[in-house]
Amino acid sequence: MSAPPAEATPLDGLRVLDLSDPFGQYAGKLLANLGADVIKIEPPEGDAGRRIGPFLDDLPGPERSLFWWYYNADKRSLALDIAGDDGLDLFLQLAAEADIVLETAQPTADRPFDPLLLADACPRLIVLSLTPFGQDGPWADWAWSDAVALALGGPMGSCGYDNLEGAPPIRPTEHHAGHIAAYYAVFGAIAALYEREVSGLGQHIDASVHEACAFTIESSAPWALYERHPLLRQTGRHAGPQPTEPWQYPTADGRLINIFGMPRSEAAWLRLVQLIQRDGLGAELSDPQLLDGRNRQLGLKQETALRMLDQLAEFIAANAAEEIYHGAQQAGAAWSIIRTPDEAAEDPHWTERGFFIEVEHLEHGRTATYPGAPYILSRTPWRQQRRAPLLGEHTVELLKDELGLDPEQIAALAAAGIVA
Amino acid sequence: MPHSPPPTSPPPLAGVRVIDFTWIVAGPTCTRLLADFGAEVIRVENQQTLDSIRFGRPHPNGFDPPDSSGMFNWLNRNKRSITLNARHPDGLDLLKRLITVSDVLVENYSSRVLESWGLGYEQQRAIREDLIYVSLCGFGHSGPQRDYGTWGPTAQALSGLTAMSGFAGEEPAGWGYSYLDHMAGFTAAAAIAAALHHRRRSGEGQHIDLSQVESGMVLTGPATLDFTVNGRRYAETGNPPGNRSVWPRAAPHNTYPTVGGDNWIMITCTTDAHWAELCSLSNHPDWRDDPRFATLPARLRHEDELDDLLAVWTSAQDGRALMLRLQEAGIPAGIVQNGVDLVERDPQLKHREWTARRNHEVIGEHETDGLPVRLSRTPAHRDQPGPRLGEANEYVYGELLGLDPEQITELMISGALG
Known part of the structure; x- marks a missing residue:
């Protein structure tokens, strides 16, 4: 147990072989940004993630996918065909020396290897299988997409509109089934690493996207478990056992304020009322009944709260979003502006915290601004040292340094289409 | 089973003690994972400012807080609970003693609460140098909006995620x-x-500063890069697109109605082969031969007509039966399930033993859910229900901190135990 150097990362010195499909690549990114040496093993023709947009200047190309850039930052690329025996053998040699193998192949007959057998063969290795439905069960080999996972898993059923006749449930965009599952998988894998420090033993981890989504649905879970009671989906607010009042209100400058997070203390309530009444609006908010927080409580459709909401809506409609947001927050109400991601990126708070990072893309002659750390670790900072790898960028160095192959052997493998 | 675990391997975080100053949902979700993985999680509660989830519905066996909430029990299984008032000098002293025997302190209060107790990270560190301190609040512990507050919906709106869902x-x-x-x-x-892994290798603790809004912004990578790299604003191009595809592009890719009222199936033809299979199983060679639908770009151009045709076809069918037919043909399709579907009608979750029966002193017999990440040798557990308020006072103050029963009673009377 030697102490890592100062400014270490939590996963310093650990190697991850990342065989994941696009949906699993966030898991590999999280491990890479925590300091692991993550080698993305992709087929010689390039990973499917390279074909997912949006693209740099809207021109598709294996090195132009912004999806690939984001989800594979800080990884190295080994272009290796493991569908055939020779490539698989090279992979297995690397696996024997690795700490984590991340793989997402569904448990069908044609997957390149059995992850349980790999875990058995390599006692220190943690084999992280992140698959749509897990390693067994009637749906284990089902076809899927992120949207299908959100439908089957529950998140989608809670989201939608109650004020649009016949509107379906809506799945929020941007691959959230993969996001949810990635955190579970990474938590499990790091916990297994932690345990391995003492036992010296690896293990197999069976992570299921379907199960990760199931019950990442907040109160729908206890209402189902205890009462068998499905919840009603409602526009822009929590699904509930009964209909509730709207939370989203339009501003004078054509944006929306979400008023969820009303003040709970009397002092904060009075500050909010003062803000609203500054311009002569909201006279009815001085109703002494509203001093009692119970009469302001939303969700019950009580008359006092409905009158309060009318007054709030009038105030919001008369003012600009940024002013309402800062005024309400400073009064002690956790109101928000509904921002698109580009609008969110323009809030100076995140710049001040150093959230956005600049990443160099020398081959395109530019840098790009990325969302940065999901956590600030004071001693072992989250880091992103380099952009996502070019296809096969590290193939030669890995074959040479890690597998001891000479230039002739590497050329032969390339000629046979096994590496690129 | 090729991998046969010794039956007695404890969960991976066994031996880790966590002081849990969390409430509502975000913090307790974190500490639930830690507890399921074997950490000893001690919720520290104050009767004057109880976690409002202790009053949260449903109350399966009748409304009798603080121990009757199903919501609380769901979020807090496998944890212990003590009562303590950190604003009482003796309470604060006990808390400091508890820190000396703990590994992690997690809180999701507003960003200055622990500082106001005289327990910011530097003070915690002076008590136990290798402590891992986690603060989880809306905007983090720095920046001009540090004192602003968030709930889940606030953070979703500010991060961009709310706007990315809908029509x-x-x-x-x-x-x-x-x-x-x-x-x-x-x-x-x-x-x-x-951080625990780092500490086990180096002996060092640290402060983890987490912003709930940032935890959402990291989930918008490609959309944010489309702005920072291509200058495109999210809403410019017909976003959000309902249930249609964004990236990768695919069509058909939508929800379609099935019989029985508010029932829907998500069908995503992510390849041309999926589309060909769909035309064949639906007995619609006319769709396959229609030039409007011959290629993906063509289908994307005629998505309205395509979706209308499919909706007519699906609306006469049972969703579950249709899902099975589509899946047999290898087409990614799934019905929209709600929570009750998950516990009652999902054969995959049933096969994987997703729910298990447990008992709770106040709530009674109930079901608890599973863990989506299964470790072969050191599995997580779901054995204990959520704690009754203060049920671990004797264990923590007596056994861990070595107070005798008279001292505990005195502290109770003085108000130090909240």
Whole structure:
């Protein structure tokens, strides 16, 4: 147990072989940004993630996918065909020396290897299988997409509109089934690493996207478990056992304020009322009944709260979003502006915290601004040292340094289409 | 089973003690994962400012707080509970003593609460140098909006996630629950596992500063890059697109109605082969031969007509039966399930033993859910229900801190135990 150097990362010195499909690549990114040496093993023709947009200047190309850039930052690329025996053998040699193998192949007959057998063969290795439905069960080999996972898993059923006749449930965009599952998988894998420090033993981890989504649905879970009671989906607010009042209100400058997070203390309530009444609006908010927080409580459709909401809506409609947001927050109400991601990126708070990072893309002659750390670790900072790898960028160095192959052997493998 | 675990391997975080100053959903989601993985999680509660989830519905066996909430029991299984008032000098002293025997302290209060107790990270560190301190709040512990507050919906709106759900031209459909309470909790749990791993190798603790809004902004990578790299604003191009595809592009890719009222199936033909299979199983060679639908670009151009045709076809069918037919043909399709479907009608979850029966002194017999990540040798557990308020006072103050029963009673009377 030697102490890592100062400014270490939590996963310093650990190697991850990342065989994941696009949906699993966030898991590999999280491990890479925590300091692991993550080698993305992709087929010689390039990973499917390279074909997912949006693209740099809207021109598709294996090195132009912004999806690939984001989800594979800080990884190295080994272009290796493991569908055939020779490539698989090279992979297995690397696996024997690795700490984590991340793989997402569904448990069908044609997957390149059995992850349980790999875990058995390599006692220190943690084999992280992140698959749509897990390693067994009637749906284990089902076809899927992120949207299908959100439908089957529950998140989608809670989201939608109650004020649009016949509107379906809506799945929020941007691959959230993969996001949810990635955190579970990474938590499990790091916990297994932690345990391995003492036992010296690896293990197999069976992570299921379907199960990760199931019950990442907040109160729908206890209402189902205890009462068998499905919840009603409602526009822009929590699904509930009964209909509730709207939370989203339009501003004078054509944006929306979400008023969820009303003040709970009397002092904060009075500050909010003062803000609203500054311009002569909201006279009815001085109703002494509203001093009692119970009469302001939303969700019950009580008359006092409905009158309060009318007054709030009038105030919001008369003012600009940024002013309402800062005024309400400073009064002690956790109101928000509904921002698109580009609008969110323009809030100076995140710049001040150093959230956005600049990443160099020398081959395109530019840098790009990325969302940065999901956590600030004071001693072992989250880091992103380099952009996502070019296809096969590290193939030669890995074959040479890690597998001891000479230039002739590497050329032969390339000629046979096994590496690129 | 090729991998046969010794039956007695404890969960991976066994031996880790966590002081849990969390409430509502985000923090308890984090500490639930830690507890399921074997950490000893001690919720520290104050009767004057109880976690409002202790009053949260449903109350399966009747409303009798603080121990009757199903919501609380669901979020807090496998944890212990003590009562303590950190604003009472003796309470604060006890808390400091508890820190000396703990590994992690997690809180999701507003950003200055622990400082106001005289227990910011530097003070915690003076008590126990290798402590891992996790603060989870809306905007983090720095920056001009540090003192602003968030709930899940606030953070979702500010991060961009709310706006990314719904139909263009309508107000956002957003999220029907506090997604970022879950995700901030998961994010914190992953960071804690990493910090524990570092501590085991180096002996060093640290402060983990987590912002709930940032935990959402990291989930918008491609959309944010489309702005920072291509200059394209999210809403410019018909976003959000309902249930149609964004990236990768695919069509058909939507929800379609099935019989029985508010029932829907998500069908996503992500390849041309999927589309050909769909035309054949639906007995619609006319669709296959229609030039409007011959290629993906063509289908994307005629998505309205395509979706209308499919909706007519699906609306006469049973969703579950249709899903099976589509899946047999290898087409990615799934019905929209709600929570009750998951516990009652999902054969995959049933096969994987997703729910298990447990008992709770106040709530009684109930079901608890599973863990989506299964470790072969050191599995997680779901044995204990959520704690009754203060049920571990004797264990923590007596056994861990070595107070005798008279001292505990005195502290109780003085108000130090909240």
